Amino acid sequence: MADPTGREAVAAVWRIESARIVGALARYTGDFALAEDLAQEALAEALVSWPRDGVPRSPAGWLLTVGRRRAIDGFRRRSALDERYAALARELGEGGAAAGGAPADPARAAEEVLWDPDRMDDDALALMFTACHPVLSRESRVALTLRVVGGLTSDEIAQAFLVPAATVQARITRAKKALAGVPFAVPDAEERTARLTSVLNVIYVIFTEGSSASSGRAVIRLDLAGEAQRLARVLARLVPELPEAHGLLALLELTAARFPARTAPDGSPVLLEDQDRHRWDRSAIARGRAALAHASRAGRGLGAYGLQAAIAECHAVAPSVAETDWARIVALYEALATLAPSPVVELNKAVAVSMAEGPAAALPLVDSLAASGALPHSHLLPSVRGELFRRLDRPEEARTEFEHALKLCAGEAERGVLRRKLDALG
Template sequence: MGDHTGEHTGREAVAAVWRIESARIVGALARYTGDFALAEDLAQEALAEALVTWPRDGVPRNRTGWLLTVGRRRAIDAFRRRAALDDRYAALARDLGEGGAASGSSPADPAGGAADVLWDSDRIDDDLLALMFVSCHPVLSREARVALTLRVVGGLTSDEIARACLVPTATVQARITRAKKTLAAARVPFEVPPAEDRRERLGSVLSAVYLIFTEGSTASSGGDLIRFDLAGEAQRLARVLSRLVPDEPEVHGLLALLELTAARFPARTGPDGEPVLLEDQDRRRWDRAAIRRGRAALARAEQAGRGLGAYGLQAAIAECHAVAPSVEETDWERIVLVYEALGRLAPSPVVDLNRAVAVAMADGPAAALRIVDGLAESGALRDSHLLPSVRGELLARLGRTAEARAELERAAGLTANERERALLQRKLAALP
């Protein structure tokens, strides 16, 4: 009984320290070895060793130091295996010195030298930021950026990422392996990019965080409308970024958008997990603390005085909804204007479709249908359920029931999310 309890405690301790400190551990090892892919492997090896050792020998006093020491020891082993006694290996060996991990001291209570050299508190923020930039490097595909960010910065396991993204674990592992090989082949350095490249590269980081949140807030497939763990991880990453890059307004704009959108989560699903449309939501269930955080982040984005970027503009739209007492009392004219600005700054058929929804509320369904018909004629969103869903709604409001039915049936056939399909089928059943 006692052994079983100790084993359980050991495993819980490993999971807890990994979730909290993994990004810093990988960052410190990457800075030290100069090899991002190797650092991630070393951190995973240290984690595997902890899963065996801690339940058996007890949880060490300095858990992070233990993992860093083991990671460093494995780094030296890796350099030895490469049979390359280059400057890095020589420096590593010198730094370990007497009493360090290389001289046989127990990692259960590291002597200090190994961990302290790595764990430079002044560099931790730089390490974290560099980790984000490397994980979201433009040489990687969107899927690879998401997987690598969740793994390396978020501390999620391959199984957790697979569940979140609704793909097999083997697919996630393949994406991560391929991403690390790509970064190595492209000789991507482990560093925060120089100032002249930083803003452009930051866009890649923000895009990855936004993709993670978008998949969490409205799951593209499966039985749940919202994947709270995935959306919550994106919010956490956005908060970390806002602390690491406080002078970039779009970082605060993204954080504002995520907070204000997540504020509506408690009212977006009913007791059985079914979607609840905006006009039917109980606004008393909206998360007021998240709204306050979102509005504060939006204010910080505005204070920069450079004008809002694409994420900031979307946050401004979300704020209009957050402060409105009801759908009828929402400032739809302002929402239409902000969507027009967003369409000029970041043209997208989804932005145009959302603008059409706002136009329907401000000026009526006929004006909105002209926008949607233009999108349909252009072939945009051909394979998405979103366009026929909105078009069906507008046609129903105009009394064109037969056409509305055809559009809603098409939308139901295109969506892979079971909850959204059920909602569309309820709309079909409600048609006269």
């Protein structure tokens, strides 16, 4: 009888070891797309074998061995086919020795490539950089990273982003075709800096969707946010000398620390001022602050993710909203606006100004954003503007803004918050 725990073991090992396995097979074969296919074939074989025969002593080694054997079989088939083609060419009088002598037997060459455990980190890092290659769209980078580095299935990725599984599969297929011929390697120092921006952004996008679901009923998707945290930890270990890797990790840890208090028992969102800070994860706060300190020491100033982490730290250490160092948060947002300007940063700065100096000081900033046409399809700007009008005791204008925000908001949980604010206006 098949053992159901075998399938659970496959899932657990794959989630932890997939990056190592795909990375090793990519170095082994020199072909990223082939490596991912070989790893999936090994996974499929494990799903049949492990429940029937038991979990092997070295599960990751078993998967890697199966993948390598499949690669060697493919090399041998290709070698035999090449020999048949050569024989046909000779019979037709079109053959002849190739310049430089006969090609090496690819199967034999493959068998000579040994698994080097000391190169695991390089393989995992190369896998991250390959999955986040600039030739790919952002959607494809996210899907491919979650698939080959995170070990998620197409169905899991589709469920996380609320898109059809066929859409995810199509993105992954297009991405693998686009990467055909791309060398599997950690880029040189010059290219690595540019590529790192893409790697960090993909992890940040994954976490953002997990921490503030853009649609659906859930406020937080813990599995997606947790996967982003895991990827950030891996990256920080692989490139300890890069400050922004630690800045991103700090931001994710400090933000996730508030997850336990962000939802009520019925699943509805709890705003920052109403959260029970005793429920915040103190271990995550400690990890985040340590990562932020590392980023500060390693660089000549915090980058964009480090600055956001510093803002999150201000919230994490404050006993209450009223006792938060809002002046420092305003200064950090001003630095962030200089380093990575965006309407969202300006809007968040306006919120901080409203807390530090009052809503009257912040309203001109928000009005200026609205006049510029910024964030036309987002509910965030009218939500903030409505809140400022409410605090200024201008209920009719607040109602207009909240109603506009409600029309633009896709997330059911956030729509509930807006409805409650409307109801409170009377």
